[in-house]
Amino acid sequence: MKFDIQPTAETAGSRRASKLGAFPPAWRSTFLQYFHLGSRLPSNDAIQNNMLKFADTDFEGQSGFVDQEHREQWGRQRRAMEEGLVPSDLQKRLRTVRERAFKFARRAFENGLREARLYERGIENAVMLQRTDFDMMLDGLPKALDGYRIAHITDCHFDTNPGLLARLKGLVYRESVDLCVFTGDYQDNRKCPQASADAAAALVELIATFEQRDGALAVLGNHDRTDIVEPLEAQGIRVLANEWVTVPKGRDQLVVTGLDDVHYFETPMAYRALAAAPEGFRIVLVHSPDAAHAASLHQHDLYLCGHTHGGQICLPGGRPIITNQRGHPRFSRGRWGCGRMAGYTNRGAGTSLMPVRFNAPPEVAFITLRRFKKRLD
């Protein structure tokens, strides 16, 4: 699929943040907190009504691999891999040395930021959640999907980002989209079952604050536990674990394939799901960009992911220092192409390891699919 990309529209959030640049940081954060959290929060009744609505949401079309046997096989494999992340005694000793070295380096870096009086600014940057609105021009997009609007939210790490849920709710409140997609890392501490339950509750509360006509879909990230699947699905957020769903659109159909994380939990099941997706306009949801080449080879049209946090700490101009992904550095943030497939790597809403961001503001993306019309002259 040939595609074209229009320049990023300057969003209200980014304009607001840049216009505030001349003010002292304390004034900026007070203003932004007021703007995001003040009068825009929904009432409890509105949230409750929406929760009831989403509990009934179901996809009208077919779904692939979503049967008890597939789920049980995937669940067994995933849990075994999660337990496999618990190291043996020897590994623990080796890991202790590595972890100490890492902690030392992290503290040295944090102290360096404090000495340079940048640490507080990094924390302020990390809470300045922005919205990114843009049109994704796609050749071959069915007419019925022209203007289809997707909200893309990822990498919330709710347990280490207090206040993020309120900021997210303020930002998406009363938005109306066709589909909401979550691409993983809802919690930070993968050893904590309570963090899974809290993150699931936060996501359910979040989707109740805005409208998604075709519902909400989610995939798991490398920090997530299998425990989160049940509470999400009980409240109408469909989790795709190497599965696909279809949404009929006139004579055509939208096919959304969701993979389990391929960064830590890669299995052949993920690639089988990519290969088995039916014909239609095909979107892939994956936590990280690591499966981009495979998705492109299997003729998927659009790839949405997160995981990299856009680098989280970047050099001026947005060049990441660490990308934490296996692909080309260009996959680490924003829009990119891989063969005939278009892709978007979301910078994520939260932080991990350190509560700071530089030159990589947190975001929620609103993506509008547009047909690319060829010029005849």
Ligand SMILES: [Fe+2]
């Ligand atoms: Fe991740």
